[in-house]
Amino acid sequence: MYTHLEDYIFDLYTSIGVYTPADLDMHTIAKKIGVKISYKSKPFRFDNEIILNEGTKCEEWMDFGHETSHYLRHCGNQLIMPKLFVDLQECQATHFAYHFCVPTFMLDNLRVKNVYEVMNLFNVDFDFALKRLEMYKNRQYYRKMWLIPANNRILERKENYYGLLSKN
Numbered sequence: 001m002y003t004h005l006e007d008y009i010f011d012l013y014t015s016i017g018v019y020t021p022a023d024l025d026m027h028t029i030a031k032k033i034g035v036k037i038s039y040k041s042k043p044f045r046f047d048n049e050i051i052l053n054e055g056t057k058c059e060e061w062m063d064f065g066h067e068t069s070h071y072l073r074h075c076g077n078q079l080i081m082p083k084l085f086v087d088l089q090e091c092q093a094t095h096f097a098y099h100f101c102v103p104t105f106m107l108d109n110l111r112v113k114n115v116y117e118v119m120n121l122f123n124v125d126f127d128f129a130l131k132r133l134e135m136y137k138n139r140q141y142y143r144k145m146w147l148i149p150a151n152n153r154i155l156e157r158k159e160n161y162y163g164l165l166s167k168n
Contacts, residue, residue, distance in 0.1 A: 006104045021121040026064040045070040061123050065097035102132040
């Protein structure tokens with residue numbers, strides 16, 4: 001069971017033929033989703049153009065994930081938005097980038113899940129890989145504890161957790 005965002009990323013990638021970490025090429029993805037990539041001093045999105053800061057492939061990929069979120073899921077001009085709304089969009093774009101650059105459905109297919117493997121397979125830096133792996137493992141724990149309990153006794157497990165059932 002995936003979150004709405006994980007489903008969205010899965011549907012997006014499979015609809016454009018992206019199935020493995022080797023398929024995660026920002027220029028190919030940009031072309032398939034209809035955006036142009038340009039380079040300037042600061043990353044941002046304008047209409048169907050994603051402007052990136054020239055850097056390492058890793059830095060460009062992570063920025064591309066963030067700016068793609070703005071392209072796919074946001075509208076409006078942040079220059080005239082209230083600060084709290086801009087902050088919300090930036091938080092959402094950062095969260096999206098973790099899932100876009102290191103998709104859950106691809107992590108599910110890996111056997112060994114350590115930070116260095118994530119860095120190498122998904123072309124992200126150490127801090128990004130560490131945070132994404134932490135997010136993934138927390139989600140796995142949540143799935144195990146609440147969504148797929150033994151004997152399908154979800155309600156009983158929740159009630160026991162909150163101390164609502166007596167011990168008989």
